[in-house]
Amino acid sequence: MSDTILEVDDLVVDYGSGTSAHRAVDHVSFSVRRGSTFAIVGESGCGKSTIAKAVMRLLQPTSGRIVLDGTDLATLSEARLRPLRHRFQMVFQDPYGSLDPHLSARDIVAEPLRLKGVRSAQDRATEAARLIDRVGLPSTALDRRPHEFSGGQRQRIGIARALASSPDLLICDEATSALDVSVQAQVLELLREIQVDTGITYVVISHNLGVVQQISESVLVMKQGAVVEQGATAQVLTSPAEDYTRRLRRAALDPATMTGVKPRHVVRSLSLGATA
Structure with a gap:
């Protein structure tokens, strides 16, 4: 088994076609x-x-490869x-719009199990209850619907639903930005x-x-569809090589752009070399 689970090679995604096409992703690898966790x-x-969305094949890439454990997802029907x-x-x-408002938390989490081939309704319900517990929600949550939960609780249901498929790779698209x-x-x-616990990526x-x-x-780090720089998080965010990354870091530390209270160790680590 390779140490690399996902390889994206020369990925291009265009919206539209012809003279009106907009290149959203420009030869990204x-x-x-x-x-691991890759940001x-x-x-x-x-x-x-x-x-x-391209990795998830929620849209069709214009060109390039998206290889998951040796299989190029970009070319599959x-x-x-x-x-x-x-x-x-x-x-x-x-965390609200992504959950079916008509289903209970139990049914939301159990649905991927049905698609995965778990035929027994009792087995699906039991596994859904285990996953609801795993993400820190009480058993009383099982029969409640999305509107009865807070934003953080709804996101925990979304995580439980994703885990129901036993994935090797989980993509979190701004999963905490609304919290x-x-x-x-x-x-x-x-x-x-x-x-x-699971070794998930x-x-x-x-x-x-x-x-x-x-x-x-x-x-x-991306700008206008292209890669600006990449590497170990500690290196890139504390000693960035590119001016664009340095500007992103300065914006993150600007009190005018901050929301809430950031943990001290995060502010301190981002502040290292802030005048670089």
């Missing part, structure tokens, strides 16, 4: 080590969420892709605990350098 960071509109979908899942930014700082920290800690999409600093080992 990176690889993700199995069991993609940049301003809104830089293409990071488009990369996430939907029929050939379907049996592999349980191996890569996504937690979305909006307040204290709840955000709780969700990040939950993700860390799950990774320790994360790709985290974020514009928040504090989140990236806390959770990832490696980071890719």
Whole structure:
């Protein structure tokens, strides 16, 4: 088994065609080590969420390769892709809009189990209850619907739903951006605990350098669809090679752009070399 679980090679994604085409992702390449957390960071509109959707095959890449454990997902038909979908899942930014408002938490989490082939309704319900407990929600949550939960609780249900497929790769697309700082920290800690327990690999999409600093080992910095720089998170965020990354860091430390209270160790680590 290779140490690399995901390899994205020369990925291009265009929206539209002909003279009206917009290039959202421009020849992006990176690889993700199995069991690690890889972050993609940049301003809104830089293409990071488009990369996430391309990896998930929620959209068709224009060109390039997306190789998951030796299989190029970019070239597969939907029929050939379907049996592999349980191996890569996504937690979305909006913890309310991504959940079916008509289903209970139990049914939301059990649905991927049905698609995975678990035929027994009792087995699906039992596993859903285990996963609800795993993400820190009480058993009383099982029969409640999304509108009865807080934003952080809804995001925990989204994580439980993603875990129901037993994925090797979980993409978190701005999964904490809609949460307040204290709840955000709780969700990040939950993700860390799950990774320790299961060895799952994360790709985290974020514009928040504090989140990236806390959770990832490696980071890719993007601007206008292209890669600016990439490398170990500690190196890139404390001693960036490119002016764009330095400007992102300064913006993250600007009190006018801060929301909530950032953990002291995050502010301190981002502040290192701030005048570089």
